[in-house]
Amino acid sequence: MVNQNDDTRLHGAVFSLVTHLIIVLILCFVTLDGQNGGSDQEYVVLVDNRGMDRVAQAKPKRPVKQQKNDKIATASKARPKEHQKKVEKIHKSVVTPKAGKSYKNKSNEGVKKDTPKVNNKKTTDINSVKKAEEKKRQEEERRHKEEVKREKMIKKRREDSIRKVQEKIKIAEQQAQEMLKNIITTAEKTKEQEKVNNRATASSKTSAVSTNSSKRKGLSVANRVYLSGAKQPGHIGAESGTIYLNLTVNPIGQVSKVLVDEGKTTITSQRTIDSAIAFVKTLKFNSVGNDQYDHGYYKLTYKNGGFY
Incomplete structure (x- = not known):
């Protein structure tokens, strides 16, 4: 049988041991926490x-x-x-480093930073500068396009003006050519009419002096009308026969050249022939007003000391 006093002492010893153990653990924890x-x-x-x-x-x-x-x-x-x-x-x-000198943080020696520190303010500034440059570039490009467009419009207007002026000049040249052509045609028609009128006038003159020219038997000059001259040669002579003379009339109606056609001439007296040539040179014909020379002949007849 167990004694009750022994149980009480045993319980007290156990309680005392547990209490001391708790105190020791608390002290150890506090010591480790402060170190x-x-x-x-x-x-x-x-x-x-x-x-x-x-x-x-x-x-x-x-x-x-x-x-x-x-x-x-x-x-x-x-x-x-x-x-x-x-x-x-x-x-x-x-020691605080002076301005302008580099400072090396010895506490960070041997430590390599994988990612450098980024200055957000600087990054923002760079982005702002880039945006401003891009905006400026876009504005310059827009202005350049407007300038090119304006230059093209001005060039087109200039070309249109030049084309219109050229068309007007071309029309004026065509009108001038037509006018000149009409003037030339009118002048030619007038000239032809004048020729016709001159021919008609010459024909009328020929008919008017036909009586006078008929008195000169044996006289014939193409395109000319006899107007005046001596009545007969100065020397007739006693020889009977004919003197055949070829003559040329200049533009003003004068006889400029006389040749004796010996094949058709039967008079042999040189004095009579010379007198006949001098007589023919006194003849006058109508003028033509240009460089026209006309040719003809005059057949003089002598018989029994007379001129026929």
């Missing part, structure tokens, strides 16, 4: 534009409520603050 400078806190190292390190304390990963009258919890939270002060003291001791 790493506060595991509940997170620290971030920032780098400004000049390459200087800046230290800032981030928010706690897991905010822990401070326990009143808990010396262990207070001690564990005090250590991170001391660590932060040490880091800030070290940071203040770093």
Whole structure:
């Protein structure tokens, strides 16, 4: 049979052992938590534009409520603050580089950045510049097209004007040619009419002086009408026969040349022949008003000392 006092003592020993074990575990946990400078806190190292390190304390990963009258919890939270002060003291001791000199962050030595830091502001500025350039290019292209279109329109108007002027000139030339042709035709008709009139006048003159020319027997000149002349040769002589003379009449109606046709002449007296030639040169005929020369003959008859 087990004694009740022994059970009581046994229970007390077990309770005391469990209590001490819990206290030891709490102390070990607090010690480990304080050694790493506060595991509940997170620290971030920032780098400004000049390459200087800046230290800032981030928010706690897991905010822990401070326990009143808990010396262990207070001690564990005090250590991170001391660590932060040490880091800030070290940071203040770093020499600030002068302007114009490069600064190498030794804390980042050996670390390669895969992706460079992008300046969003600069990227935005570049995009704005590109958009502005594109807009400017489009505006210049539009202006160039309008300028080309305007030049084509001006060129077309100029060509139309030139074509119209050329057509007017061509029509005027055709009209001038027709007018000149009509003038030439009219002049030719007038000239032909004048010729007809001259022929009619000559014919009328021929008929008017036919009586006078009939008195000159043996006289014949083509296209000419006898007008005047001596009545007979100056020397007739006693020899009977004929003297046959070929004569030429110039444009103004004068006898310019006289030749003796010896084959048809029967008078042998040279004095009588010379007197006949001088008589023929006194004859006058009508003029024709141009370079026309006409030819004819005069047959003089002598008989018993007379002129017939």
